[in-house]
Amino acid sequence: MKNEPLRVLFVTTEAYPFAKTGGLADVSASLPRALLKTGVDIRVIMPLYGSIAKDGHKIKKAAGPIRHKFSGRIFGFDLLSNSDDGILTYFIKNEKYFARRGLYGTSLGDYPDNALRFGFFSKAALAAAETLKFKPHIIHCNDWQTALIPFYLNFVLNNDDFFKGIKTLFTIHNLAYQGVFGKIFTRGLGIPAKFFNADQLEFYNKLNFMKSGISYADSINTVSRKYAEEIMTPEYGCGLEGLLAARGGDLSGIPNGVDYKEWDPRNDKFIKENYSPATLDKKKACKKDLLKCIGLDFPQDRPLIGYVGRFAYQKGVDIIAGVAAHMRELNAAMVILGKGDAEYKRLLKEIARKYPENIRITQVLDEELAHKIEAGSDIFLMPSRYEPCGLNQMYSIRYGTIPVVRATGGLDDVVVDFDDDRYNGNGFKFIPIDSAACLRSVKRAIMYYENSEVWRKLMLQAMKCDFSWEHSASEYVKLYEKMTE
Numbered sequence: 001m002k003n004e005p006l007r008v009l010f011v012t013t014e015a016y017p018f019a020k021t022g023g024l025a026d027v028s029a030s031l032p033r034a035l036l037k038t039g040v041d042i043r044v045i046m047p048l049y050g051s052i053a054k055d056g057h058k059i060k061k062a063a064g065p066i067r068h069k070f071s072g073r074i075f076g077f078d079l080l081s082n083s084d085d086g087i088l089t090y091f092i093k094n095e096k097y098f099a100r101r102g103l104y105g106t107s108l109g110d111y112p113d114n115a116l117r118f119g120f121f122s123k124a125a126l127a128a129a130e131t132l133k134f135k136p137h138i139i140h141c142n143d144w145q146t147a148l149i150p151f152y153l154n155f156v157l158n159n160d161d162f163f164k165g166i167k168t169l170f171t172i173h174n175l176a177y178q179g180v181f182g183k184i185f186t187r188g189l190g191i192p193a194k195f196f197n198a199d200q201l202e203f204y205n206k207l208n209f210m211k212s213g214i215s216y217a218d219s220i221n222t223v224s225r226k227y228a229e230e231i232m233t234p235e236y237g238c239g240l241e242g243l244l245a246a247r248g249g250d251l252s253g254i255p256n257g258v259d260y261k262e263w264d265p266r267n268d269k270f271i272k273e274n275y276s277p278a279t280l281d282k283k284k285a286c287k288k289d290l291l292k293c294i295g296l297d298f299p300q301d302r303p304l305i306g307y308v309g310r311f312a313y314q315k316g317v318d319i320i321a322g323v324a325a326h327m328r329e330l331n332a333a334m335v336i337l338g339k340g341d342a343e344y345k346r347l348l349k350e351i352a353r354k355y356p357e358n359i360r361i362t363q364v365l366d367e368e369l370a371h372k373i374e375a376g377s378d379i380f381l382m383p384s385r386y387e388p389c390g391l392n393q394m395y396s397i398r399y400g401t402i403p404v405v406r407a408t409g410g411l412d413d414v415v416v417d418f419d420d421d422r423y424n425g426n427g428f429k430f431i432p433i434d435s436a437a438c439l440r441s442v443k444r445a446i447m448y449y450e451n452s453e454v455w456r457k458l459m460l461q462a463m464k465c466d467f468s469w470e471h472s473a474s475e476y477v478k479l480y481e482k483m484t485e
Contacts, residue, residue, distance in 0.1 A: 179209030228253030290376025311340030322435025
């Protein structure tokens with residue numbers, strides 16, 4: 001190992017700019033780049049969704065059609081590639097499974113064959129590695145969609161010379177999404193009946209992909225230190241806390257980082273004025289531009305609160321709605337960007353209809369507007385019920401946009417409450433999961449906002465924080481090295 005670089009196959013179902021539904025895409029773009037800088041020989045592999053080719057990315061054929069001896073009834077596939085910024089990304093092309101509009105489903109729900117789609121992807125990623133003669137030291141699997149890879153390596157390919165000695169790291173980005181399917185899929189996935197029991201892959205008489213990653217990977221990590229502790233408790237373990245606790249010695253928390261190439265007001269291509277701690281007054285132009293973009297005629301000297309994220313129970317969107325109802329009395333405004341569950345869409349639309357002078361909602365995925373909200377808002381709200389890591393609180397801190405967050409997971413790790421530490425504080429936190437507690441912290445933030453001297457000190461303090469990927473990448477390298485000793 002000392003005489004050769006670490007070889008890593010990074011398996012993911014989304015990576016920016018090719019395909020994105022959430023933070024996994026940002027991580028899958030930024031972490032490999034940071035690892036490459038440390039000397040790791042890393043290749044990324046993901047599905048070729050229908051939207052990728054249409055978006056005009058430079059992709060060429062690398063191999064195919066490919067079939068593999070262990071695949072059983074697996075369909076053949078072509079392997080395509082893209083090389084950008086030094087990162088080689090491979091794409092699994094199979095029109096039956098991936099030539100669809102959505103990554104995981106439609107507005108009506110998940111695709112009913114997702115078990116087969118991502119079981120196929122796991123097999124295809126392994127077959128692609130052998131076809132390319134790229135034998136990694138580590139296969140880095142991400143979330144439930146890739147969680148069968150450790151199972152296949154341990155019980156299907158365990159006697160195959162090419163795959164012998166390969167270690168697996170399984171990263172849990174969000175334990176709540178586990179990939180739970182009917183028992184009927186086990187046969188199509190090539191999983192023998194003997195593995196369908198409570199100690200292995202069965203979960204309340206269903207097949208659980210996440211259990212495969214946790215049970216069979218050589219090492220497990222999640223994306224913040226606090227969340228690694230939380231998921232071993234009944235409150236956050238989603239029914240798998242016992243299994244995670246049993247593997248506690250192999251479980252660690254490595255926080256995600258921020259790609260400051262994409263998220264930094266000094267060089268952000270989407271915002272009205274680039275600014276830094278030395279030119280902080282230029283942030284006012286970004287606020288003016290944001291208000292214009294969302295069509296909100298609101299005084300620029302009053303606080304503007306932003307939210308960017310999914311409309312989901314996890315994100316505390318009902319809490320956001322509860323706080324939004326107080327914007328008029330606080331003489332504040334709120335801008336909300338995201339999409340998600342229909343019930344939360346209706347709830348937010350009703351609040352916006354009731355308070356049109358104070359609230360704007362955009363229910364689409366708009367990367368440019370997301371950047372404008374980070375730069376133009378004064379306060380950023382993240383009242384998550386749980387948050388494995390969170391990225392927007394780190395983006396906000398870099399932009400001098402002060403986060404108000406619930407003290408959970410990565411939010412608790414990153415945000416230092418200004419009332420607890422005036423010298424290192426970079427935001428505000430609350431604990432109870434309700435609108436009243438969140439509103440109290442928003443009011444605390446607004447109280448300091450009224451004092452321009454103190455608020456500027458807080459903004460500058462926040463902007464000095466460094467959450468770059470280099471720190472996280474070095475921790476991953478240490479973990480890889482430990483796994484291959």
